[in-house]
Amino acid sequence: MTTTPLAPPVAGTGTALLRRLREPAPPRPERCAFCGLDLPSEHRHLADTEERALVCACVACALLLQQPGAGAGRYRGVPRRYLSDPRHALADADWEALQIPVSLVFLLHNAVLDRWVALYPSPAGPAESELDPAAWQSVLDRTGLARMLEPDVEALLLRRTEDGTTSCHLVPIDACYELVGRMRRHWQGFDGGAEARAELDAFFERLAALATPLREGSDEL
Known part of the structure; x- marks a missing residue:
């Protein structure tokens, strides 16, 4: 039977010792x-x-x-490209049809399963949404980014803001999981709370600086 040795005592005395502990x-x-x-x-x-x-x-x-x-x-x-589609538009009714309980979702195409997967942040980490094929296809058809996305390693990231607009970005998949992890650490209440929203705002500020937009009237950069 193997045993785990006890940790060595912390050196120091008095206030210095308590501080280190x-x-x-x-x-x-x-x-x-x-x-x-x-x-x-x-x-x-x-x-x-x-x-x-x-x-x-x-x-x-x-x-x-x-x-x-x-x-x-x-x-x-996992590649390192960040793209945006300024022309992407989604009405309130379209977003509600997606049945996402928060204002953020990312979609990736799983090559093994040969289907799209939608995930969104939650207090327990990334939660998977059951995709309604017709609703999600209408979203994918609205942007050239969906056709440019590499399966398994990139995601289409959608964010719905309070003014009714929906931003659309193509990002590395690890960036999505990093964002979900940051929001999970700060999540409070039902909708995430102020700290989680601040993390979300900070992420999209960095994303705006990194992303290359599609050219007007084209699916090219």
Whole structure:
């Protein structure tokens, strides 16, 4: 039987000791899921298409697993492009037909299942919505971004604002999960509360600076 050793005592006395006991432990660095190498805060992600999950990877492992024949095509690199469609328009009735209980949803196309999946933030993390094919197809048909999206690794991100407009962006899938995680940490009450909305506003401010818009009258950049 293996045993887990006790943690060593904290050195110091008096006020200094109490201060150190109260301070949270520094976060452990993320590691590459394949070789165990410590990763910087900004690192690559791969989509595991079999598990429908994201995994962290160092540059070497990410490049290796994306080579033809490596990993039997199971892993796909998450790109870093951000696009927007300023012409996208969605009426109140169209949004209500989607039956999303919050003002944010992201859609991705699962290549294995060969269908679209819709998810939205909740206190428990990303929640999946049952798609009504006709309602969602009407949304997808309104933007050229849906045709440009890469399955499994990119998402179509829709946000409905209080003035009745709906923004439409194409983003890396890991950005969506990062946003959901940030909102979950700050979620309060039924609709998320002020702190969660502030996280949402800050995210879309950064997104506006990163995104390249589609050209007017074209599905090209």
